[in-house]
Amino acid sequence: MAGEGSGYRLRCSLVGHGQDVRGLTRGLFPPGGFVSVSRDRTARLWAPDGLNRGFTEMHCMSGHSNFVSCVCIIPPSDLYPRGLIATGGNDHNICIFTVDNPAPLYTLKGHKNTVCSLSSGKFGTLLSGSWDTTAKVWLNDRCMMTLQGHTAAIWAVKILPEQGLMLTGSADKTIKLWKAGRCERTFTGHEDCVRGLAILSEMEFLSCANDATVRRWQISGECLQVYYGHTNYIYSISVFPQCKDFVTTGEDRSLRIWKRGECAQTIRLPAQSVWCCCVLDNGDIVVGASDGIIRVFTESLERTASAEEIQAFENELSQASIDPKTGDLGDINADDLPGREHLKDPGTRDGQTRLIKDNGKVEAYQWSVSEGRWIKIGDVVGSSGATQQTSGKVLFEGKEYDYVFTIDVNESGPSYKLPYNITDDPWLTAYNFLQKNDLNPMFLDQVAKFIMDNTKGQTLLSTSAQYSDPFTGAGRYVPGSASNAVASVGGVDPYTGMGAYQSAAAKVENIYFPKMDAVTFDQANPTQILGKLKELNGSATEEHKLTEDDLIILEKLLSTTCNNSTETPTAQQLQTLWRAINWPEDIVFPALDILRLSVRHPTVNENFCSEKDHVQFIVLLLKFLNPKGKQANQLLALRALCNCFVSQAGQKLMMEQRGEIMTQAIEMKSGTNKNIHIALATLTLNYAVCLHKVNNIEGKAQCLSVISTVMEVVQDLEAVFRLLVALGTLISDDTSAVQLAKSLGVDSQIKKYASVSEPAKVKECCRFVLNLL
Numbered sequence: 001m002a003g004e005g006s007g008y009r010l011r012c013s014l015v016g017h018g019q020d021v022r023g024l025t026r027g028l029f030p031p032g033g034f035v036s037v038s039r040d041r042t043a044r045l046w047a048p049d050g051l052n053r054g055f056t057e058m059h060c061m062s063g064h065s066n067f068v069s070c071v072c073i074i075p076p077s078d079l080y081p082r083g084l085i086a087t088g089g090n091d092h093n094i095c096i097f098t099v100d101n102p103a104p105l106y107t108l109k110g111h112k113n114t115v116c117s118l119s120s121g122k123f124g125t126l127l128s129g130s131w132d133t134t135a136k137v138w139l140n141d142r143c144m145m146t147l148q149g150h151t152a153a154i155w156a157v158k159i160l161p162e163q164g165l166m167l168t169g170s171a172d173k174t175i176k177l178w179k180a181g182r183c184e185r186t187f188t189g190h191e192d193c194v195r196g197l198a199i200l201s202e203m204e205f206l207s208c209a210n211d212a213t214v215r216r217w218q219i220s221g222e223c224l225q226v227y228y229g230h231t232n233y234i235y236s237i238s239v240f241p242q243c244k245d246f247v248t249t250g251e252d253r254s255l256r257i258w259k260r261g262e263c264a265q266t267i268r269l270p271a272q273s274v275w276c277c278c279v280l281d282n283g284d285i286v287v288g289a290s291d292g293i294i295r296v297f298t299e300s301l302e303r304t305a306s307a308e309e310i311q312a313f314e315n316e317l318s319q320a321s322i323d324p325k326t327g328d329l330g331d332i333n334a335d336d337l338p339g340r341e342h343l344k345d346p347g348t349r350d351g352q353t354r355l356i357k358d359n360g361k362v363e364a365y366q367w368s369v370s371e372g373r374w375i376k377i378g379d380v381v382g383s384s385g386a387t388q389q390t391s392g393k394v395l396f397e398g399k400e401y402d403y404v405f406t407i408d409v410n411e412s413g414p415s416y417k418l419p420y421n422i423t424d425d426p427w428l429t430a431y432n433f434l435q436k437n438d439l440n441p442m443f444l445d446q447v448a449k450f451i452m453d454n455t456k457g458q459t460l461l462s463t464s465a466q467y468s469d470p471f472t473g474a475g476r477y478v479p480g481s482a483s484n485a486v487a488s489v490g491g492v493d494p495y496t497g498m499g500a501y502q503s504a505a506a507k508v509e510n511i512y513f514p515k516m517d518a519v520t521f522d523q524a525n526p527t528q529i530l531g532k533l534k535e536l537n538g539s540a541t542e543e544h545k546l547t548e549d550d551l552i553i554l555e556k557l558l559s560t561t562c563n564n565s566t567e568t569p570t571a572q573q574l575q576t577l578w579r580a581i582n583w584p585e586d587i588v589f590p591a592l593d594i595l596r597l598s599v600r601h602p603t604v605n606e607n608f609c610s611e612k613d614h615v616q617f618i619v620l621l622l623k624f625l626n627p628k629g630k631q632a633n634q635l636l637a638l639r640a641l642c643n644c645f646v647s648q649a650g651q652k653l654m655m656e657q658r659g660e661i662m663t664q665a666i667e668m669k670s671g672t673n674k675n676i677h678i679a680l681a682t683l684t685l686n687y688a689v690c691l692h693k694v695n696n697i698e699g700k701a702q703c704l705s706v707i708s709t710v711m712e713v714v715q716d717l718e719a720v721f722r723l724l725v726a727l728g729t730l731i732s733d734d735t736s737a738v739q740l741a742k743s744l745g746v747d748s749q750i751k752k753y754a755s756v757s758e759p760a761k762v763k764e765c766c767r768f769v770l771n772l773l
Helices: 307-318 340-344 426-436 441-454 526-539 548-562 571-580 589-598 602-609 614-624 631-646 648-656 658-670 674-694 697-711 717-731 735-743 746-755 760-772
Strands: 009-014 021-026 034-038 042-048 055-062 068-074 084-089 094-098 106-108 115-120 125-130 135-139 142-147 154-159 165-170 175-179 182-187 194-199 204-209 213-218 223-228 234-239 246-250 254-259 262-268 274-279 285-289 294-298 353-358 361-368 373-380 394-396 399-401 403-408 415-420
Touching: 009 055, 009 307, 021 285, 034 068, 034 285, 042 068, 042 084, 084 115, 084 125, 125 154, 125 165, 125 735, 135 165, 135 735, 142 697, 165 194, 165 204, 204 234, 204 246, 213 234, 246 274, 246 285, 254 274, 254 285, 262 373, 307 373, 340 353, 353 373, 394 403, 394 415, 399 415, 403 441, 415 426, 415 441, 426 441, 526 548, 526 589, 548 571, 548 589, 571 589, 571 602, 589 631, 602 614, 602 631, 602 648, 614 631, 614 648, 614 658, 631 648, 631 658, 631 674, 648 658, 648 674, 658 674, 658 697, 674 697, 674 717, 697 717, 697 735, 697 746, 717 735, 717 746, 717 760, 735 746, 746 760
Parallel strands: 021 068, 021 274, 068 115, 115 154, 154 194, 194 234, 234 274
Antiparallel strands: 009 294, 021 034, 034 042, 042 055, 068 084, 084 094, 094 106, 115 125, 125 135, 135 142, 154 165, 165 175, 175 182, 194 204, 204 213, 213 223, 234 246, 246 254, 254 262, 274 285, 285 294, 353 361, 361 373, 394 399, 403 415
16 A cells, blocks of 8 residues: 555546445456446446556346345355355345356345345355345355344344354344354444444454444454444445455445544545445455445555546535535534635644535535645535435335335324335335235225325336435434244254264274264163152152052053063053153153153154144153253253154154254253263254255254354263264265355364374264365
8 A cells, every 4th residue: 555644535436337336345356356236236347447547347247136235255166266246136136146247157045135245255155144134154056044133134244254153233233243053142332223344353343333333343242442433324344454444434425444443534425325335455445325436546646546537526526415414514504604714724634524605605625634625525505305205215124215104094093104115016015014004905095196196106217316315314213123034943954963873993994974873862770760750759749640550551661662572552651651741840850761761662753753742742842951940851851852763753753843953952052961962962963864864955054053063062072972973974975064064164173083082983083074074
């Protein structure tokens, strides 16, 4: 970058997009270039023009059926040595392009609302954030996992340098840190919608928000600094290469350059909304705004625009109209303003604004330190006649709309908010509005006509600045809503594991995985179990007490299921067992132990896991997986779930309910009981066995996430071994699963087990897994 204090000046203005430029990213190919996306539904690749200071549009990419709102570059791979371009849009889709084709290579579908943020990581992973309140992790053309926890639109996402860590920023005012698909921490402090994130290092990141502040955070949760300077929403933040300085853009018509924690320079633009910015490798700054023009600013004298171009930019800026209601210039009382002589005094800091009155007209000027002069940045006008309802973009429930109308259905009743975009069908919008608010369908014509009258029949094709200029400072949002858009974790296939293992003598042959059969807990001492059952039955209340006959029935069931008897358990025995496992929590554990042993029998397995009773059965077992519950119950419930995998009916039920089961089971990691950890690892292993057979990548993603999370806390080497076998089984013969495991950083988590001396099986299995990774 050029000499200190020279300041940034215009390098070039690029015309090409027909509407707001909403996203920018530094490109990898061609070197020194960048990619822009716009409300005009296109993405454009720009390359530096070797002959002069400008850029040339290489090609225009189309693939979205609505606005394009974000863009990122996917790093080069063997298959695509120049990398790929990912774009997200209001059509809910993500399009993936190569750098030399205007049509998408493929499209990622899965979000239920606008995709407004993208970030790429190692090994081909892509993170997307959406107004549907979720973020999704993609690998190549598949969704691996869905991150759920925000209560409003996710406006910003970033993958951190440390593998497996991801950040999301939301209209619910919070930022969340995710590790291997689970929320590890929530950062609170912003007072409005979080709009942008930028990574400073493995340990620190920046965020910007509609509260007009930038915050610097430690990954550990501490807010280190708050930066003030903007006077309105901050939409975008980008960091300079190899340092902690950064740039921001926002709704106050400005680009601000921050150095050593201070706002070192403010550059005003002749457009209300400066939506996006990115920093190129040479330190030049690219910004996109609501006037559809891309502008590049530089500190380099060689790359600075000609005097004529700079004068043209300043003329354009001086003719801009500034609406005092946006609050960008503070409270203005025209009668108190000084005249032109006020501009003879130099400013005290870069970006300082001064208002003067000249011939009855209010003008705004900004001080430029580098040039030692006041530059006119516009005329301050009264209200242009536009209001929040009739122009600009408005935030409603954390999402952007062209209009948010207030509808009064009758004088005495409440008023209702009706959000509307110019791309929407007025009749369908009216219909959905009436349905949502449970209003009489007879109002349909009236509401649709109201929309058409108040939008003047405006359509997407209009490019007037009034329409495409978005969100004024008046826009406000209500965090929340979209609760119906949150799919339960069960929608994503979960985590899971698999079968029986042997410790091995052979050093060269991998006898550990892929495991083909479930691992079960078979050890039994029927005499002890029955003795404890009888003892606790004595202290049971009358409503729970079992009769002598009941105890004999359970003894018979235990004998039948533990001794490979040819007899079949009877309906009476199963009914009695069901009553026993519904005992109070403090005395139920011997009954759970009988269940654990008997569920291995095909008849018992079929009975409890069949279509008829399976929901009650799973609900009952999950009730015991409560972190605050009794450890004996937690252990036996986990073991019973593991043993369900022995028969077809049990496997089917476990796979159908895996989301809920694994979400609850993973809570058991927080204790220190090694037997519980071994049971949890075994459950994961049994799921891996099933998933290896059906090759469900979403299920494998969930399972890998559990392995990664549990591996961090377990100490017991038997539990570690079973997790390693589960991991090996999941990634065997599946390159996508291998890539995903790498992106979660599982390889670095398990390396330490490759040098364990005893038991040898841990070291051997670990090395086989590492060979695959």
